[in-house]
Amino acid sequence: MKRRDLLIGASLFGATFAAALAGSATGALAQAEIKIGEINSYSALPAFTEPYRKGWQLAVEEINAAGGVNGKKIVVISKDDGGKPADALTAANELVEKEKVAMLAGTFLSNIGLAVSDFANQKKVFFLAAEPLTDAITWSKGNRYTFRLRPSNYMQAAMLVDEAAKLPAKRWATIAPNYEYGQSAVGVFKKLLSAKRPDIEWVDEQWPPLGKIDAGPVVQATAAAKPDAILNVMFGADLVKLVREGNTRGTFKDRSVVSFLTGEPEYLDPLKDETPEGWIVTGYPWNDIQIPEHDKFLKAYQAKYNDYPRLGSIVGYQTIKAAAAILAKAGSEDTDKMIAAAEGITMPSPFGEITFRKIDHQSTLGAFVGKTAQKDGKGVMTGSAYRNGKDYLPSDAEVSTLRPKE
Amino acid sequence: MGFYIVQFLTGLASASALFLVASGLSIIFGVTRIVNFAHGAFYMLGAYVAFTLTERLSGAFGFWGGIVLAALAVAIIGVLVEMLLLRRIYSSPELFQLLATFGLTLMVEDLVVLIWGPDDLLGRRAPGFRGAVEMFGQNVPSYDLFMIVLGPVVLGILWLLFHRTRWGILVRAATQDRDMVAALGVNQKWLFTSVFGAGVFLAALGGALQIPRDAVHHALDLRIIVEVFVVVVIGGLGSITGAFVAAVLVAELNAFGILVFPKISIILVFLVMAVVLIVRPWGLFGKPEAAARKTPGLSVRPWQPLSQNERIAFAVGVVLAALLPLIAGNYALAVGAEIAIFVIFAASLHFLMSVGGLASFGHAAYFGLGAYGVAFLAKIAGLPMIVCLALGPLLGLFGAAIFGFFAIQLSGVYFAMLTLAFAQIVWSIAFQWVPVTGGDNGILSIWPETWAAGPARFYWLSLAVAVAVVGLLRVIVFSPFGYALRGTRDSLLRSESIGIDAKRIQWTAFVIAGTAAGIGGSLFAYLKGSVFPDNIGIGLSVDALVMVLLGGVETVSGAVVGAIVFKALSIWLVSQTDWSKLILGGVIVLIVVAFPKGIVGMIETWRARSDAPSSKSAALAASQPEGAE
The missing domain is CATH 3.40.50.2300 (Response regulator)
Incomplete structure (x- = not known):
């Protein structure tokens, strides 16, 4: 009895490893x-x-x-x-x-x-x-x-900055998810826009955690800074919450909003009849190309x-x-x-x-830049134009300093 | 001024939403002592079902009816889960129910995508509460006002239910002393079932009520579950009022905190919990837990060092594992190394949980610290690999020494949650301190040097370290220190009365476990060639718990088997199928039903039964399951 148990124990120990091997025999190409x-x-x-x-x-x-x-x-x-x-x-x-x-x-x-x-x-x-x-x-x-x-990130920011610089807005606030993507999107956008428009000021930034935005307080805090324009980098379910709160509270009324990725059907379609009007976004207007x-x-x-x-x-x-x-x-x-x-x-x-x-x-x-709008209760991008990626990259001299030498 | 009042109201609305879900968790835990990991899954199901119903039914009645129907429907699912699954494992070791509910959560995450599709769904706004009300020159959503009223109303209803009905009195009695209620002839089975159903109803209602403001998607559960646990613990386990106060505290601190520190949200609840637990070890409204009355199953069948035959079997197993490179390909060896590393990690938590009786929910902190320790030494100081491997785990040791000091002042679930809070604080430092840690993009290019490069060599290295760590931990278990530690686990009072310095012993055990986890983490950094905040995340801490429970918490080294089974299974499933969570969750649920003491725990019980006539202690053990009913 004992011996059998031990044998089972010993073989169990190695068996799992062996199981992983079974698959590797199918390597013949x-x-x-x-x-x-x-x-x-x-x-x-x-x-x-x-x-x-x-x-x-x-x-x-x-x-x-x-x-x-x-x-x-x-x-x-x-x-x-x-x-x-x-x-x-x-x-x-x-x-x-x-x-x-x-x-x-x-x-x-x-x-x-x-x-x-x-x-x-x-x-x-x-x-x-x-x-x-x-x-x-x-x-x-x-x-x-x-x-x-x-x-x-840099290219999309540069595409949006082109449009943002044309806006009269002087006071800008940002809302972005608190992780690398959000941080670098805001960082590049700020740098490029401030270079083009030295007259603007950055009055507020909000950094809700990715996937966990408590949208009410965030929207409220942003509005309290009285910005003329808002840069948004939230996407997915966070975006839905943000837009709903902002719509109800009138936060986006009479303000320009520039938003990363919002024109992509993945993020635009769930907004349905809540889609805000006139946001400047990057995206993919699949039925208008x-x-x-x-x-x-x-x-x-x-x-x-x-x-x-x-x-x-x-x-x-x-x-x-x-x-x-x-x-x-x-x-x-x-x-x-x-x-x-x-x-x-x-x-x-x-x-x-x-x-x-x-x-x-x-x-x-590249990507398409346009404005959001509602059509039959659905979100669409209007007035969109394709921006070729090659026009939105830094000069070769600058790029060569960015990359590590091989 | 108006702005601050409105911000306060907005915070209250968030608090109500949080409270609804937290109250359900609180009553479930208070009565059944189930750490219901699936609470978030029920919340998410509530939102999905409510979405479907409110899209189908029309009008105001349809909407509100749909919300309530959804909560009821999910509550019925909850009742079925309790009757079919949880009832089987009430006599299992503590926290074992966590494993079952974790399996369920995995399944639900895949099931909702299968049923409702991958896209985020936008529910309808609530009829009558679509717009905003102007207050102090600001717009306040009327749905927020509805939520602000609903929270206290639910609190009031629950209070009446608990203080004015027989059922409520029984529930409160069971919260205080389950065994006494059972002894007085109350049918516990139905009491537990009804409490579980009520708790799930509240979770699902909380989820359903989010559809006018949120998107419905398959990650809703993870977003809420940890936060809700934290709220319950801050408030004090089993205290509904406490949960309400804690929800308000957390939501308001967040609403005002972001005005000063916009990045505070990511860590706020954990900071609050750490502070509250250090100042008030049983939460705001909690009472000290009564000492467990039940004799742990272990003392019936005491642990023994391996017999001669068992040692030979163990040695054969190690030799077999060491021979793997002769037959296995590079990929299998990398998987083997990963499994060996997770054996170290699981064994270190097992040591703390089984021997010390201290279940940590944040053990990944020390694994991750070990990994980051290696990354700093290798990338910033440029030290050779062998030095990094030797010194890297020290970061885990330091972390464990500091956090352990505070954590061991508490016990039970409060201990577990404080370790979780510390782990999240470490995680957020790794996540936020971008110039040093690289933030969530991590630290790259930490590859092994030639002597350990190559899958076979690295596999042998990992295997050797795993064998050494597991062996060492066993030696400690059967050393005088190990006996003292087991003494503090089995009876704190008695062990202190015979002169054992319990806190010092537990602290030492915490540091040993943290260091061992750090050793695992150091190897992991070299295996993957990179470290990320993920290595400290809640997911990894939960994985470790699952491995320990799967192996059997009442065993000496069950975690070894638990780690091998769980890790091999999950790597294989992720590689083979797109629905790995569904299958893995299903397998875990099946294991829970088939092995209610964990895999090794059940094997030992069977062995003890078959040996029953030969030894008295084994005979006692065999009768244990009946006795535990």
Whole structure:
């Protein structure tokens, strides 16, 4: 009896480790495919990542229908990071060590993007960051293996500052989530706007915790500073609470509001009939874009999913399209060749032609700037115009001082 | 002046919202002693169900009817949960119910996305309370005024219920002394069920009433749960009035605090709780907890050092684990190293919980401090890896020494919540002090040196440290110090009367556990090559608790098994499925039902039963489950 128990105990001890191995036997590769490892916060941020997933699935379908890349089919192996950097690294490790992917792609949150970028640098793996907005990923913590698709924090701030500088407002208040994204968005916006308009003053700032805004007191405190204009960086459910409180209390009446990301369908659509009028925002007016490539994308997307695309769909779609373009130009899955190919590569996108800059590995994908409005009880962007990312980056001389020397 | 009055009113409205949810948690805890981690999940379900009902039903009656119906519907779910799940585990070790409700929470988070979709949902505004009322030249939302009235009304109703009905008198009696109520012939089962149902009703009502001002989404539960716990503890466990006062205190301090320190919200509730608990160890309106009357199951079957055979089995297990690099790939080895690190972390908490009887809800603080210690030494001082590994955990030691000193003045849930407050304070420093810690973008590029680089080498390093730490902790358990510590756990009064300096012993244990966690954290920094405030977060502290409970809190080293099972399962599920939380939560609930003493705890019970005729103490243990009813 005793001995049997002990045997069970001893084997249990090692069994769990062994269980993890069972999977690794499936490493044998089918020769005719290229694996791309993809990581995103699927379970933590489904509102963004579900359309994102649909976007890249559409891209994979299109690429393979057209014969794949370098005669091979594209296969995307997708992992969830649960919104945690440590779990993203586990997933990245699995993709690189076990699945032997040609490159890594994806990520949403800035800290996860940075963690994976550092991992890629360490393991010498190509990483195409899809969504993380932090400037650090291409500048202060940039590295040779990491490229980024979306317009950075700096670029979006610069686009908004162009509009904000035209406003007569002199007294500005800010409301931003208290974490790196909010802090750097406010920081860059303040710096750029003060440079253009030395006459303005910053009268108040509010820093509610991300996801936990107590909107009433925040709105009230902002209004008490009597600003002419408000910069908002809140998004998601926080934005809904902020807008509802502000609408009820009349905080946004007779004030200009400039707001990051609010025009993206992910954040604009939940506002429905609460959508404030006339906020100057960055976003994606999917039903109001006159670009032929976008028409094509929109038709294909709607045909496949019977749903309209969100900005996440564009990001997911273009991430895999960019990966395929880089692989095709490199003609190989060798990391150094892919880096050489990616630096300066130009490719079509639903927003027109984009380039991955050699100097900082940032793509020139832009964003739409417009004003929010209500139409039939729904939020829309009006008067929107595409801002090409390449016009909203600092000079090359300045960028080269921002990036660490290799 | 008008502005300050309006700001005060706005704070009161927030306080009412908080109080509704907190009151439910408070009565559940007061009577059943369940640390109901799922309270936030019920709150969220209330909001979702209310959203669906208010969209379907029309008119003012439809809206308010929908709110109440939603709360009732969720309360029925709560009653079912209590009857089908929690009833089975009332005789389990303390805090075991936390594990069950944690499993439920995980499941609900995925289920709401499956049922209602991933998008944020915007509920309707309340009929009759859409606009604002002008007061002192400021607009005050009329819904805020409604909430301000509703809070005290609910408080009044609860007071009447508890003081003017038989049910209320029984509930209050059970809050004071459950065993006595049972001895007097009250059917505890239905009392517990009804209390649980009432508590869930209040949580769901609180959630449903948020739909006119909030968005309904799948992270609502985490947003509220910790804050509500804090409010309940500040007020004093089981005190509804206390919960109300605490909610007002917290909400008003926040409303006015942000005028001076706009970044205060992130940490305010924890600061308030730390101060209140240090000054008043049982919260504002709480009373000292009566000493536990039940003899802990342990003293019936005392712990013993491993027998010769068990040592051999253990050694075989270690050797098998050490041979893993011969057959496993790089990824499996990295996972193995991660599991080994979490074995260290779980074992350190287990030492504090099982041996010291001190359940910490903030143990990640010391794990994270160890990780940051390594990061500072490696990145700022540029020291070699071996020095960093040796000195990094010292930061965990210092943290544990400082916070432990205050924490061990308290006991039970108050101790747990004070450790949570300290952990959140450490977390917010790591999060806010951007120039030094990098804020939430963390510190990058802390990779191992060549001698420990490579998955196999790092795996061996982690395994060796894990074996050493677990072994050392066992040695301590069976040392004179360990006996003294167990003495303070089993009876504080008796141990002090025979001359044991209980506080010093507990403090030392806290420091040992914190240092061991710091060792785990140091290795973790090198495994991941980076540190983030996440390494200190509540999520990690909860994971550690789950691992300990899963293994079995009444065992010597159950946490080792708990950590291996939990970590391996969660890494595998996250990799294999998009619904990992649903499945992981389901598995945890099943384990809770199948192993009501934790995995190792149940195995030991079965072994004791099969050996029953051979030893007297084992026979006693076998009869324990019946006796515990």
